[in-house]
Amino acid sequence: MNTEDNDHRLKKIYLQLLELSKGNLSTRIERSEKKDDIEALTALINMTTEEIKDSFLHQGYVNFHDSYRYAIQAILVLDTHFCIEDINKHTVQSLGYDNQYLFNKPFDTLLHKTSLITWKNTQNKLIKHETNEVSIQLDFKTKKGLLLPTYCHIIHFTNNTSFIGKTIITTFDIIQTRSLIENNLYQKIQNHLLQPKKTHKTFLQLSDIDKIRAAGEHIKSHLDEQLPSLRDMALTFGTNEFKLKKGFKELYGMTVFQFLKEERLKKAHIIVAHTEKSFKEIAKMVGFKSASHFSREFKNRYGYRPKALRTAKDLE
Template sequence: MDGIYDQKRIVSVHQMLFDMASGNFNTRIPQSTQDDELETIVVLINMVAEEMKDSLSDFINTHRNPEFIAPTTLVVDAHYFITNFNSELLLFLGYSEIELLDQPLATILTPASLEQIQDLFESSVSVPTILSIDFINKAQLPFIISCNVGRMLPRSEIIFTFAIPKNSDFYNPLFDETRHKKQIKSRKVDAFLIQQLYDYILAHLDSPLPSIQLLARKFGTNEYKLKVGFRHFFKTSIYKFYNQERLKKAYFMIEHTTKSLKNISVMVGFTTYSNFSKSFKKHYGFSPFEVQRNQASITTSTVNLTGL
């Protein structure tokens, strides 16, 4: 029975991908109670469709004919050199074909956006991702465009797909204001998400940290957004923050309690004492055995417990 149900879910995924390829981003796959990789794919596809719908809404004016929307494609190789594009990209940026072909991607992107792309693919992201990318035209004017960025399997090329209006009133103050408001709203949502992750980590220092994939699924986002968002707000990685906080907790417990070092290591999420000891020494420069226990605090705690 499960095989038949899974087959129906796979058909739904195929249909959704076909709809998205046709430009329909309104379809959603109903989520199930299953806890498997297929359900993870369903969540990610629904998320991509929602973000594509939001990003394209910047370009669509319901009072105009859709023919003003120009689908644009850009392909770069594994070394970030431009290998292919359509004519719309040339019109958009003002370059000729000779001026762009085989040129580094840095020619048409700001350094920050190029670094953003490189970070994305160094993290081995497996699904298309929506990014706001700063393009630079031939006149050296920057333009922010929401792009669907993914890897062309089984090859290593990276493909950018996005939509741009052909009409000249694309870059008008009203558009910029709307885009700015959406960016502020997006940043607020990201801040709320990262705050939830921060609170979750602090509340679960006694347990091993789940993988980034599981954390992303738990908080309804993708791995890239979770990692980049956390680093943006806390200037460190998720795992480093988790490790620092549990070691700080361990240090406090060693100083102020009579619990054995082995028990403390378990209480801060380490599966073995040897791993705890190595991590503690690497972080503080000395082993847990070398921490001086605060006898006054321990005595006071013991007296208070005796009084009870």
């Protein structure tokens, strides 16, 4: 039902998305007690904001505010025919098209041919109501003919809200930040190649970066599982143990095991803050042996225990 209250909540969501589009990761949307599409979207945007901010902190940049300028935040609202109805300013800047060109265009006209099948399959699932919320990777094409790889979160509204039948696509991949890290690594490799007499050698090639990143994504997707030996993991991703160790230090600024613990604690922090799951259940979900072990590691990382975080959230 399109009530005044729902309109007010949607306005809050819109304002938060505008803040995100400007690189402001400090604000959040006030939660309500309702259980509907709007509240699900509110929770998603809050969690996404937390994830993006944690990603910046995770990279360990000293100049935190300068790293904001590298955030790419595209927001597209599609109508019931999956044509572009509204966009944010950064979408226009990122893709290079004029506003008038984008409005009422089918969304798939912005995609590179490598992503058309992925989008078509996703669109069919949305139409058939097999899902109404999904995350996928899509490659956009810019006006200049360049690829713009992104991770997209897609929500298709099916309940009786003012958004019924419409779709919101939000991209929050930190493309320029990742490119900056990889370019720095590339320069280190090139500098080494120009000075072959140095005793310290690095054998990383640009092709190794994709393998190491894939290993990192695998770890983040299997936080509840025990980490295999580094030798086995290296073989799985087509590299060797030395390159795996070296690559994680170069790309993520930490060892494989430090990366695993960091990602476990990042995910746990979000679950503690936004759910009522028991700490024992959360510990199991993110791969800690016990609730007490989880609580100790959590305090070491954040300076307070999970119970303190949840109590503070309850008092908001």
